[in-house]
Amino acid sequence: DAGITQSPRHKVTETGTPVTLRCHQTENHRYMYWYRQDPGHGLRLIHYSYGVKDTDKGEVSDGYSVSRSKTEDFLLTLESATSSQTSVYFCAISDRDSNQPQHFGDGTRLSIL
Amino acid sequence: AQKVTQAQTEISVVEKEDVTLDCVYETRDTTYYLFWYKQPPSGELVFLIRRNSFDEQNEISGRYSWNFQKSTSSFNFTITASQVVDSAVYFCALGFGGGTSYGKLTFGQGTILTVHP
Numbered sequence: 001d002a003g004i005t006q007s008p009r010h011k012v013t014e015t016g017t018p019v020t021l022r023c024h025q026t027e028n029h030r031y032m033y034w035y036r037q038d039p040g041h042g043l044r045l046i047h048y049s050y051g052v053k054d055t056d057k058g059e060v061s062d063g064y065s066v067s068r069s070k071t072e073d074f075l076l077t078l079e080s081a082t083s084s085q086t087s088v089y090f091c092a093i094s095d096r097d098s099n100q101p102q103h104f105g106d107g108t109r110l111s112i113l
Numbered sequence: 114a115q116k117v118t119q120a121q122t123e124i125s126v127v128e129k130e131d132v133t134l135d136c137v138y139e140t141r142d143t144t145y146y147l148f149w150y151k152q153p154p155s156g157e158l159v160f161l162i163r164r165n166s167f168d169e170q171n172e173i174s175g176r177y178s179w180n181f182q183k184s185t186s187s188f189n190f191t192i193t194a195s196q197v198v199d200s201a202v203y204f205c206a207l208g209f210g211g212g213t214s215y216g217k218l219t220f221g222q223g224t225i226l227t228v229h230p
Contacts, residue, residue, distance in 0.1 A: 010118035016160065031215060031216045033216065033217065033218075035218075035220075041121075042117075042220035042221055042222045042223050043128075043204065043206075043218070043220040044205055044220070045217055045219075048216075048217055050214075050215070052187055056214075058217065059219075080159060088156070092157065092218075094215070095217050096216070099162075101160050101163045102148070102160070102208070102218060103147065103160060104150075104157070104158040104160075104217050106156070106157050107156055107158075108156070
C-alpha cells in the first residue's frame with residue numbers, strides 16, 4: 001500500500017469552528033491533492049500542491065485553505081466549518097517521475113453539526 | 114473544461130453475469146490519462162487501471178477488461194463472470210498530463226454495482 005496516512009479518520013464538530021485535516025505521506029511524492037466525496041458527485045478536487053509551498057485551487061475550493069511546509073505533509077483547513085462541508089475527505093499523492101498512478105488515503109469522515 | 118460522465122447510476126446483476134460500466138469523457142487536452150477506481154463498502158479507493166491518451170490498446174487483467182476508444186471518447190470497463198466481491202462503487206476519472214496540473218483528476222459520479230449471489 002502507498003504510504004498515505006490521513007488524520008483524524010473521523011471527526012464531529014460544530015458549525016463555525018475551525019477544522020484541520022492532515023495528510024502525511026512517506027513516498028516522497030511531489031504532488032498531493034485533497035478531494036471531497038459527496039453522493040451523486042463522485043470526488044471533487046478542493047486544492048492541490050505541486051511542491052513545497054506551491055498550491056493551487058481546485059474545483060470546490062471556497063471555504064477551504066491548504067498549506068504544505070514540507071514534502072510529506074499537506075494540511076486542509078476549514079476556517080469556519082459549515083454544514084455543507086460535511087463530507088468524506090480524501091488525500092491523494094502522485095509523482096510523474098516515478099510513473100506511479102495516483103493513490104489515495106483511507107479518507108476522513110467529517111460531520112459538521 | 115474536463116468532464117466525465119458515467120451514465121449508469123446503479124447496476125444490479127446476478128453472479129456470473131458479465132457487466133459493462135460505461136464512461137464517456139470530454140477534454141481539449143491532447144495529453145491526458147484515464148483511470149478506473151473501485152470503492153468497496155469499506156470505503157477506500159482502489160486503483161484498477163491507468164491509460165494514457167496515446168495508448169488505445171485494450172487491456173485484459175483476469176476477469177477485468179477495458180475498451181478505450183478515442184473516436185467516441187469512451188473508456189468502458191467490463192467485468193466477466195461477476196462475483197459478489199465485485200460489488201462496489203466504480204469511478205472513472207480523467208487526469209491531466211502536464212505541468213503543475215499533473216495528476217489532477219476529474220471524476221465521474223460513480224456507478225454502484227451490486228452482484229447478487
